[in-house]
Amino acid sequence: MMGIDWSRWMNGYSCLVMVVPAEVAAVKNFAMTMRKAVVLVSGGLDSATTLALAKAEGYEVFAISFDYGQKHRFELESAAKVCESLGVSKHVVFTLDLSAFGGSALTSAIEVPKDRNEAQMNAEIPITYVPARNTVFLSVALGWAETLGACDLFIGVNAVDYSGYPDCRPEFIEAFEKLANIATKSGVEKTQIWKIHTPLISLTKGEIIKVGLNAGVDFGLTHTCYDPAEDGRSCGHCDACLLRLKGFADLGMSDPAKYVQ
Ligand SMILES: [Zn+2]
Numbered sequence: 001m002m003g004i005d006w007s008r009w010m011n012g013y014s015c016l017v018m019v020v021p022a023e024v025a026a027v028k029n030f031a032m033t034m035r036k037a038v039v040l041v042s043g044g045l046d047s048a049t050t051l052a053l054a055k056a057e058g059y060e061v062f063a064i065s066f067d068y069g070q071k072h073r074f075e076l077e078s079a080a081k082v083c084e085s086l087g088v089s090k091h092v093v094f095t096l097d098l099s100a101f102g103g104s105a106l107t108s109a110i111e112v113p114k115d116r117n118e119a120q121m122n123a124e125i126p127i128t129y130v131p132a133r134n135t136v137f138l139s140v141a142l143g144w145a146e147t148l149g150a151c152d153l154f155i156g157v158n159a160v161d162y163s164g165y166p167d168c169r170p171e172f173i174e175a176f177e178k179l180a181n182i183a184t185k186s187g188v189e190k191t192q193i194w195k196i197h198t199p200l201i202s203l204t205k206g207e208i209i210k211v212g213l214n215a216g217v218d219f220g221l222t223h224t225c226y227d228p229a230e231d232g233r234s235c236g237h238c239d240a241c242l243l244r245l246k247g248f249a250d251l252g253m254s255d256p257a258k259y260v261q
Helices: 025-032 045-056 074-086 116-124 133-146 170-183 205-214 239-250
Strands: 002-005 017-018 036-039 060-067 090-095 153-155 196-197
Touching: 036 045, 036 133, 045 060, 045 074, 045 153, 060 074, 060 133, 074 090, 090 170, 133 153, 133 170, 170 196, 205 239
Parallel strands: 036 060, 036 153, 060 090, 153 196
Antiparallel strands: 002 017
């Protein structure tokens, strides 16, 4: 028989599921447990906001970024700046070269689509989709989290102002959360309940920016563009730039990122 599932009401403090009659011990353990979370940080606007929200919820944050064979380095430089700015216990850049497979405009010579309107963005999964990327990334993050004794993963996926990627949808996150509870030692032994946190999943880009600003994100440190100039300035025409620019415009604000004129 299971004891109290503290995770249902102690957001951020949730890890322990104690067996009756150890509930008194659970309270003691709860008070002493460091609340660790692994946050996926790409260097973009969404992941920076997600990191800030994890911090605001009181987690000790361990950040992971992926050097996955993307065509430019600017987002990894931004990830390091964001982590330094918001403060994390550790930032790991994990090398996992998906360009070995190619198949995406972000990891191969395929051109990044430009100036697509909303209807075009919604019509199909674009060539900037990196095959199974979030499944791969979350799997690596899951392994690190279990090693750390954490059971909370944060990922800044968004299913509103996004490019139709299948691995940004709530169905995917729910399925991965189930997987985490089945695939890990801690999940099987019921010492932890895994939770995949997606605080941005139902927000518009404008709402994400607003939440991020309130949580102390410096968006000037973030990098969003799929196809930046050699000096790092954003193109202003790829899907990622267009969605970002629309987000700031919806708030009546200008984007602090630098764009090619
Ligand atoms: Zn761009």
